[in-house]
Amino acid sequence: MKIHEFKAFPNPLRVRMFLAEKGINGIPFEQINVPEGEHREPAYLAKNPYGAVPTLELDDGACISETIAICRYFEELQPEPALMGETPREKADIEMWQRRVEQTLNDTVATYFHHGTPGLGSLESYQNKEWGEQNLKRYHDAMQRLDDHLEGRTFMCGETFSIADITLFSGLYLGGILEIEIPDRLTNLNRWRKVVSSRPSASA
Ligand SMILES: N[C@@H](CCC(=O)N[C@@H](CS)C(=O)NCC(=O)O)C(=O)O
Structure with a gap:
Protein backbone atom coordinates (compact mmCIF):
# COMPACT_ATOMS: atom_id res chain seq x y z
CA MET A 1 0.00 0.00 0.00
CA GLN A 78 -9.40 0.66 11.81
CA PRO A 79 -12.54 2.06 13.42
CA GLU A 80 -10.84 3.47 16.54
CA PRO A 81 -10.68 6.31 17.23
CA ALA A 82 -13.79 7.01 15.20
CA LEU A 83 -13.34 10.10 13.04
CA MET A 84 -16.52 9.61 11.02
CA GLY A 85 -18.91 8.93 13.89
CA GLU A 86 -20.12 5.85 15.73
CA THR A 87 -23.89 6.08 15.97
CA PRO A 88 -26.17 6.67 12.96
CA ARG A 89 -26.84 10.18 14.18
CA GLU A 90 -23.16 11.03 14.71
CA LYS A 91 -22.29 9.64 11.30
CA ALA A 92 -24.96 11.75 9.60
CA ASP A 93 -24.02 14.89 11.52
CA ILE A 94 -20.32 14.54 10.73
CA GLU A 95 -20.98 13.81 7.08
CA MET A 96 -23.27 16.85 6.84
CA TRP A 97 -20.67 19.20 8.31
CA GLN A 98 -17.77 17.67 6.45
CA ARG A 99 -19.59 18.26 3.18
CA ARG A 100 -20.72 21.75 4.10
CA VAL A 101 -17.18 22.77 4.99
CA GLU A 102 -15.78 21.16 1.85
CA GLN A 103 -18.25 22.91 -0.45
CA THR A 104 -18.40 26.33 1.14
CA LEU A 105 -14.85 26.78 2.41
CA ASN A 106 -12.39 24.40 0.79
CA ASP A 107 -13.85 24.54 -2.71
CA THR A 108 -14.20 28.32 -2.68
CA VAL A 109 -10.65 28.97 -1.50
CA ALA A 110 -9.36 26.45 -4.06
CA THR A 111 -11.30 28.27 -6.78
CA TYR A 112 -9.81 31.55 -5.60
CA PHE A 113 -6.36 29.93 -5.80
CA HIS A 114 -6.92 28.76 -9.38
CA HIS A 115 -8.66 31.91 -10.68
CA GLY A 116 -7.79 34.83 -8.43
CA THR A 117 -4.04 34.12 -8.07
CA PRO A 118 -1.43 32.72 -10.48
CA GLY A 119 -2.53 29.28 -9.21
CA LEU A 120 -0.56 26.50 -10.88
CA GLY A 121 0.91 28.95 -13.41
CA SER A 122 1.23 27.57 -16.92
CA LEU A 123 -0.84 24.53 -15.91
CA GLU A 124 -3.93 26.75 -15.58
CA SER A 125 -5.72 26.41 -18.93
CA TYR A 126 -8.45 28.94 -18.09
CA GLN A 127 -8.58 31.67 -15.48
CA ASN A 128 -11.39 34.07 -14.65
CA LYS A 129 -10.22 36.73 -12.21
CA GLU A 130 -13.75 37.91 -11.40
CA TRP A 131 -14.85 34.35 -10.57
CA GLY A 132 -11.77 34.10 -8.36
CA GLU A 133 -12.68 37.27 -6.49
CA GLN A 134 -16.28 36.11 -6.07
CA ASN A 135 -14.99 32.94 -4.50
CA LEU A 136 -12.76 34.88 -2.15
CA LYS A 137 -15.92 36.59 -0.93
CA ARG A 138 -17.68 33.22 -0.60
CA TYR A 139 -14.72 31.97 1.42
CA HIS A 140 -15.11 34.90 3.81
CA ASP A 141 -18.86 34.23 4.07
CA ALA A 142 -18.10 30.58 4.88
CA MET A 143 -15.68 31.58 7.65
CA GLN A 144 -18.41 33.76 9.18
CA ARG A 145 -20.98 30.94 9.08
CA LEU A 146 -18.55 28.45 10.57
CA ASP A 147 -17.66 30.90 13.31
CA ASP A 148 -21.38 31.11 14.14
CA HIS A 149 -21.63 27.32 14.17
CA LEU A 150 -18.65 26.94 16.50
CA GLU A 151 -20.27 29.09 19.19
CA GLY A 152 -20.45 26.83 22.26
CA ARG A 153 -18.77 23.89 20.51
CA THR A 154 -15.19 22.71 20.94
CA PHE A 155 -15.15 20.99 17.56
CA MET A 156 -17.35 21.07 14.48
CA CYS A 157 -19.62 18.30 15.75
CA GLY A 158 -19.45 18.94 19.48
CA GLU A 159 -16.84 17.63 21.87
CA THR A 160 -15.38 14.95 19.60
CA PHE A 161 -12.78 15.71 16.95
CA SER A 162 -13.83 14.43 13.51
CA ILE A 163 -13.17 14.48 9.79
CA ALA A 164 -15.23 17.70 9.63
CA ASP A 165 -12.48 19.37 11.69
CA ILE A 166 -9.79 17.95 9.42
CA THR A 167 -11.52 19.33 6.33
CA LEU A 168 -11.92 22.74 7.98
CA PHE A 169 -8.28 22.78 9.06
CA SER A 170 -7.13 22.02 5.54
CA GLY A 171 -9.34 24.72 3.99
CA LEU A 172 -7.95 27.32 6.38
CA TYR A 173 -4.46 25.97 5.71
CA LEU A 174 -4.82 26.88 2.02
CA GLY A 175 -6.25 30.25 3.04
CA GLY A 176 -3.15 30.77 5.19
CA ILE A 177 -0.83 29.94 2.29
CA LEU A 178 -2.68 32.56 0.25
CA GLU A 179 -2.30 35.03 3.14
CA ILE A 180 -6.02 35.28 3.81
CA GLU A 181 -6.27 35.81 7.53
CA ILE A 182 -9.17 34.75 9.73
CA PRO A 183 -10.58 38.10 10.86
CA ASP A 184 -9.99 38.80 14.59
CA ARG A 185 -13.74 39.26 15.14
CA LEU A 186 -14.29 35.55 14.33
CA THR A 187 -13.32 34.54 17.84
CA ASN A 188 -14.81 31.04 17.72
CA LEU A 189 -12.99 30.13 14.52
CA ASN A 190 -9.72 31.58 15.82
CA ARG A 191 -10.10 29.69 19.11
CA TRP A 192 -10.95 26.49 17.22
CA ARG A 193 -7.90 26.83 14.96
CA LYS A 194 -5.63 27.31 17.97
CA VAL A 195 -6.97 24.14 19.57
CA VAL A 196 -6.65 22.06 16.39
CA SER A 197 -3.21 23.47 15.52
CA SER A 198 -1.92 22.16 18.83
CA ARG A 199 -2.81 18.55 17.95
CA PRO A 200 0.20 16.53 16.79
CA SER A 201 -1.72 15.55 13.62
CA ALA A 202 -1.73 19.19 12.49
CA SER A 203 1.95 18.89 11.60
CA ALA A 204 1.66 15.42 10.05
N1 LIG B 1 -11.97 15.98 -4.87
C1 LIG B 1 -10.57 15.65 -4.72
C2 LIG B 1 -9.77 16.93 -4.92
C3 LIG B 1 -8.29 16.68 -4.97
C4 LIG B 1 -7.53 17.91 -5.40
O1 LIG B 1 -8.09 18.87 -5.98
N2 LIG B 1 -6.23 17.89 -5.15
C5 LIG B 1 -5.40 18.99 -5.58
C6 LIG B 1 -4.24 19.16 -4.58
S1 LIG B 1 -4.82 19.70 -3.00
C7 LIG B 1 -4.81 18.69 -6.93
O2 LIG B 1 -4.35 17.59 -7.15
N3 LIG B 1 -4.85 19.66 -7.85
C8 LIG B 1 -4.29 19.47 -9.14
C9 LIG B 1 -4.82 20.45 -10.15
O3 LIG B 1 -5.62 21.33 -9.80
O4 LIG B 1 -4.41 20.33 -11.30
C10 LIG B 1 -10.31 15.03 -3.36
O5 LIG B 1 -11.17 15.17 -2.48
O6 LIG B 1 -9.28 14.36 -3.16
Whole structure:
Protein backbone atom coordinates (compact mmCIF):
# COMPACT_ATOMS: atom_id res chain seq x y z
CA MET A 1 0.00 0.00 0.00
CA LYS A 2 1.21 3.54 -0.72
CA ILE A 3 -0.15 7.03 -1.00
CA HIS A 4 0.57 9.31 -3.94
CA GLU A 5 0.48 12.92 -2.85
CA PHE A 6 2.15 16.30 -2.95
CA LYS A 7 2.91 17.00 0.65
CA ALA A 8 2.49 20.77 0.70
CA PHE A 9 -1.06 20.67 -0.69
CA PRO A 10 -4.31 20.74 1.31
CA ASN A 11 -6.06 17.51 0.28
CA PRO A 12 -3.00 15.36 0.99
CA LEU A 13 -2.86 17.10 4.37
CA ARG A 14 -6.35 15.79 5.14
CA VAL A 15 -5.23 12.20 4.62
CA ARG A 16 -2.04 12.74 6.60
CA MET A 17 -4.00 14.22 9.51
CA PHE A 18 -6.54 11.42 9.37
CA LEU A 19 -3.85 8.74 9.53
CA ALA A 20 -2.00 10.56 12.33
CA GLU A 21 -5.21 10.81 14.38
CA LYS A 22 -5.75 7.08 13.89
CA GLY A 23 -2.14 6.33 14.83
CA ILE A 24 -1.64 4.56 11.49
CA ASN A 25 2.06 4.85 10.68
CA GLY A 26 4.41 3.40 8.13
CA ILE A 27 2.43 3.80 4.91
CA PRO A 28 4.91 5.13 2.33
CA PHE A 29 4.15 8.44 0.62
CA GLU A 30 5.22 8.90 -2.96
CA GLN A 31 5.53 12.51 -4.07
CA ILE A 32 3.85 13.58 -7.31
CA ASN A 33 5.18 16.95 -8.40
CA VAL A 34 1.88 18.77 -8.97
CA PRO A 35 3.39 22.23 -9.70
CA GLU A 36 5.43 20.61 -12.48
CA GLY A 37 2.38 18.79 -13.86
CA GLU A 38 3.39 15.22 -12.98
CA HIS A 39 -0.22 14.53 -11.97
CA ARG A 40 -1.26 15.03 -15.59
CA GLU A 41 1.24 12.58 -17.03
CA PRO A 42 0.02 9.18 -18.29
CA ALA A 43 1.68 7.21 -15.48
CA TYR A 44 -0.30 9.06 -12.82
CA LEU A 45 -3.50 9.37 -14.87
CA ALA A 46 -3.51 5.57 -15.04
CA LYS A 47 -3.89 5.62 -11.24
CA ASN A 48 -6.28 8.56 -11.07
CA PRO A 49 -7.78 9.66 -14.40
CA TYR A 50 -9.05 12.82 -12.70
CA GLY A 51 -5.45 13.98 -12.26
CA ALA A 52 -5.51 15.02 -8.63
CA VAL A 53 -3.76 14.04 -5.42
CA PRO A 54 -4.04 12.18 -3.12
CA THR A 55 -4.47 8.63 -4.43
CA LEU A 56 -4.18 5.50 -2.32
CA GLU A 57 -2.68 2.53 -4.18
CA LEU A 58 -3.40 -0.88 -2.67
CA ASP A 59 -1.03 -3.84 -2.83
CA ASP A 60 -2.99 -5.41 -5.69
CA GLY A 61 -2.59 -2.21 -7.72
CA ALA A 62 -6.16 -0.98 -7.20
CA CYS A 63 -6.34 2.77 -6.68
CA ILE A 64 -8.70 4.81 -4.53
CA SER A 65 -8.83 8.56 -4.88
CA GLU A 66 -11.06 11.28 -3.48
CA THR A 67 -9.87 12.25 -0.03
CA ILE A 68 -13.03 11.19 1.76
CA ALA A 69 -13.07 7.80 0.05
CA ILE A 70 -9.49 7.22 1.20
CA CYS A 71 -10.37 8.26 4.75
CA ARG A 72 -13.46 6.02 4.67
CA TYR A 73 -11.28 3.07 3.72
CA PHE A 74 -9.03 3.61 6.74
CA GLU A 75 -12.00 4.27 9.02
CA GLU A 76 -13.40 0.85 8.07
CA LEU A 77 -10.01 -0.87 8.42
CA GLN A 78 -9.40 0.66 11.81
CA PRO A 79 -12.54 2.06 13.42
CA GLU A 80 -10.84 3.47 16.54
CA PRO A 81 -10.68 6.31 17.23
CA ALA A 82 -13.79 7.01 15.20
CA LEU A 83 -13.34 10.10 13.04
CA MET A 84 -16.52 9.61 11.02
CA GLY A 85 -18.91 8.93 13.89
CA GLU A 86 -20.12 5.85 15.73
CA THR A 87 -23.89 6.08 15.97
CA PRO A 88 -26.17 6.67 12.96
CA ARG A 89 -26.84 10.18 14.18
CA GLU A 90 -23.16 11.03 14.71
CA LYS A 91 -22.29 9.64 11.30
CA ALA A 92 -24.96 11.75 9.60
CA ASP A 93 -24.02 14.89 11.52
CA ILE A 94 -20.32 14.54 10.73
CA GLU A 95 -20.98 13.81 7.08
CA MET A 96 -23.27 16.85 6.84
CA TRP A 97 -20.67 19.20 8.31
CA GLN A 98 -17.77 17.67 6.45
CA ARG A 99 -19.59 18.26 3.18
CA ARG A 100 -20.72 21.75 4.10
CA VAL A 101 -17.18 22.77 4.99
CA GLU A 102 -15.78 21.16 1.85
CA GLN A 103 -18.25 22.91 -0.45
CA THR A 104 -18.40 26.33 1.14
CA LEU A 105 -14.85 26.78 2.41
CA ASN A 106 -12.39 24.40 0.79
CA ASP A 107 -13.85 24.54 -2.71
CA THR A 108 -14.20 28.32 -2.68
CA VAL A 109 -10.65 28.97 -1.50
CA ALA A 110 -9.36 26.45 -4.06
CA THR A 111 -11.30 28.27 -6.78
CA TYR A 112 -9.81 31.55 -5.60
CA PHE A 113 -6.36 29.93 -5.80
CA HIS A 114 -6.92 28.76 -9.38
CA HIS A 115 -8.66 31.91 -10.68
CA GLY A 116 -7.79 34.83 -8.43
CA THR A 117 -4.04 34.12 -8.07
CA PRO A 118 -1.43 32.72 -10.48
CA GLY A 119 -2.53 29.28 -9.21
CA LEU A 120 -0.56 26.50 -10.88
CA GLY A 121 0.91 28.95 -13.41
CA SER A 122 1.23 27.57 -16.92
CA LEU A 123 -0.84 24.53 -15.91
CA GLU A 124 -3.93 26.75 -15.58
CA SER A 125 -5.72 26.41 -18.93
CA TYR A 126 -8.45 28.94 -18.09
CA GLN A 127 -8.58 31.67 -15.48
CA ASN A 128 -11.39 34.07 -14.65
CA LYS A 129 -10.22 36.73 -12.21
CA GLU A 130 -13.75 37.91 -11.40
CA TRP A 131 -14.85 34.35 -10.57
CA GLY A 132 -11.77 34.10 -8.36
CA GLU A 133 -12.68 37.27 -6.49
CA GLN A 134 -16.28 36.11 -6.07
CA ASN A 135 -14.99 32.94 -4.50
CA LEU A 136 -12.76 34.88 -2.15
CA LYS A 137 -15.92 36.59 -0.93
CA ARG A 138 -17.68 33.22 -0.60
CA TYR A 139 -14.72 31.97 1.42
CA HIS A 140 -15.11 34.90 3.81
CA ASP A 141 -18.86 34.23 4.07
CA ALA A 142 -18.10 30.58 4.88
CA MET A 143 -15.68 31.58 7.65
CA GLN A 144 -18.41 33.76 9.18
CA ARG A 145 -20.98 30.94 9.08
CA LEU A 146 -18.55 28.45 10.57
CA ASP A 147 -17.66 30.90 13.31
CA ASP A 148 -21.38 31.11 14.14
CA HIS A 149 -21.63 27.32 14.17
CA LEU A 150 -18.65 26.94 16.50
CA GLU A 151 -20.27 29.09 19.19
CA GLY A 152 -20.45 26.83 22.26
CA ARG A 153 -18.77 23.89 20.51
CA THR A 154 -15.19 22.71 20.94
CA PHE A 155 -15.15 20.99 17.56
CA MET A 156 -17.35 21.07 14.48
CA CYS A 157 -19.62 18.30 15.75
CA GLY A 158 -19.45 18.94 19.48
CA GLU A 159 -16.84 17.63 21.87
CA THR A 160 -15.38 14.95 19.60
CA PHE A 161 -12.78 15.71 16.95
CA SER A 162 -13.83 14.43 13.51
CA ILE A 163 -13.17 14.48 9.79
CA ALA A 164 -15.23 17.70 9.63
CA ASP A 165 -12.48 19.37 11.69
CA ILE A 166 -9.79 17.95 9.42
CA THR A 167 -11.52 19.33 6.33
CA LEU A 168 -11.92 22.74 7.98
CA PHE A 169 -8.28 22.78 9.06
CA SER A 170 -7.13 22.02 5.54
CA GLY A 171 -9.34 24.72 3.99
CA LEU A 172 -7.95 27.32 6.38
CA TYR A 173 -4.46 25.97 5.71
CA LEU A 174 -4.82 26.88 2.02
CA GLY A 175 -6.25 30.25 3.04
CA GLY A 176 -3.15 30.77 5.19
CA ILE A 177 -0.83 29.94 2.29
CA LEU A 178 -2.68 32.56 0.25
CA GLU A 179 -2.30 35.03 3.14
CA ILE A 180 -6.02 35.28 3.81
CA GLU A 181 -6.27 35.81 7.53
CA ILE A 182 -9.17 34.75 9.73
CA PRO A 183 -10.58 38.10 10.86
CA ASP A 184 -9.99 38.80 14.59
CA ARG A 185 -13.74 39.26 15.14
CA LEU A 186 -14.29 35.55 14.33
CA THR A 187 -13.32 34.54 17.84
CA ASN A 188 -14.81 31.04 17.72
CA LEU A 189 -12.99 30.13 14.52
CA ASN A 190 -9.72 31.58 15.82
CA ARG A 191 -10.10 29.69 19.11
CA TRP A 192 -10.95 26.49 17.22
CA ARG A 193 -7.90 26.83 14.96
CA LYS A 194 -5.63 27.31 17.97
CA VAL A 195 -6.97 24.14 19.57
CA VAL A 196 -6.65 22.06 16.39
CA SER A 197 -3.21 23.47 15.52
CA SER A 198 -1.92 22.16 18.83
CA ARG A 199 -2.81 18.55 17.95
CA PRO A 200 0.20 16.53 16.79
CA SER A 201 -1.72 15.55 13.62
CA ALA A 202 -1.73 19.19 12.49
CA SER A 203 1.95 18.89 11.60
CA ALA A 204 1.66 15.42 10.05
N1 LIG B 1 -11.97 15.98 -4.87
C1 LIG B 1 -10.57 15.65 -4.72
C2 LIG B 1 -9.77 16.93 -4.92
C3 LIG B 1 -8.29 16.68 -4.97
C4 LIG B 1 -7.53 17.91 -5.40
O1 LIG B 1 -8.09 18.87 -5.98
N2 LIG B 1 -6.23 17.89 -5.15
C5 LIG B 1 -5.40 18.99 -5.58
C6 LIG B 1 -4.24 19.16 -4.58
S1 LIG B 1 -4.82 19.70 -3.00
C7 LIG B 1 -4.81 18.69 -6.93
O2 LIG B 1 -4.35 17.59 -7.15
N3 LIG B 1 -4.85 19.66 -7.85
C8 LIG B 1 -4.29 19.47 -9.14
C9 LIG B 1 -4.82 20.45 -10.15
O3 LIG B 1 -5.62 21.33 -9.80
O4 LIG B 1 -4.41 20.33 -11.30
C10 LIG B 1 -10.31 15.03 -3.36
O5 LIG B 1 -11.17 15.17 -2.48
O6 LIG B 1 -9.28 14.36 -3.16
